[in-house]
Amino acid sequence: MVTTLLTLVAAHFLCDYSLQSDYIAKNKSHKVNPREWTWVMMAHCAIHGLAVGLITNNVALGVCEFVLHFFIDFLKCEGTTNLHIDQILHLLCKVLWAFLITYCYTAPIIGV
Numbered sequence: 001m002v003t004t005l006l007t008l009v010a011a012h013f014l015c016d017y018s019l020q021s022d023y024i025a026k027n028k029s030h031k032v033n034p035r036e037w038t039w040v041m042m043a044h045c046a047i048h049g050l051a052v053g054l055i056t057n058n059v060a061l062g063v064c065e066f067v068l069h070f071f072i073d074f075l076k077c078e079g080t081t082n083l084h085i086d087q088i089l090h091l092l093c094k095v096l097w098a099f100l101i102t103y104c105y106t107a108p109i110i111g112v
Contacts, residue, residue: 005098011051029077045069056101
């Protein structure tokens with residue numbers, strides 16, 4: 001579980017910082033870009049979902065990451081949370097994914 005968790009956390013920071021351009025960081029907010037924010041936010045969340053799906057070899061967890069990442073980032077863009085709460089929530093998701101893939105899934109779920 002520790003290796004999976006550390007890999008998920010490292011991928012999170014890679015996706016949330018190194019792979020998130022200034023354009024994405026600014027324009028994923030509906031307050032900044034009311035016409036296109038959903039596409040920008042979905043692209044950002046898809047990158048995170050892909051990382052989780054590939055690391056866990058589980059499409060369902062990748063989809064869950066996409067949905068929760070969207071919701072968590074939306075709250076930050078709304079001003080409901082701040083960067084610290086945002087990152088803590090994202091990291092708690094990684095703990096959940098590592099737990100689920102280690103203790104609840106006996107076989108990888110990729111494709112159908």
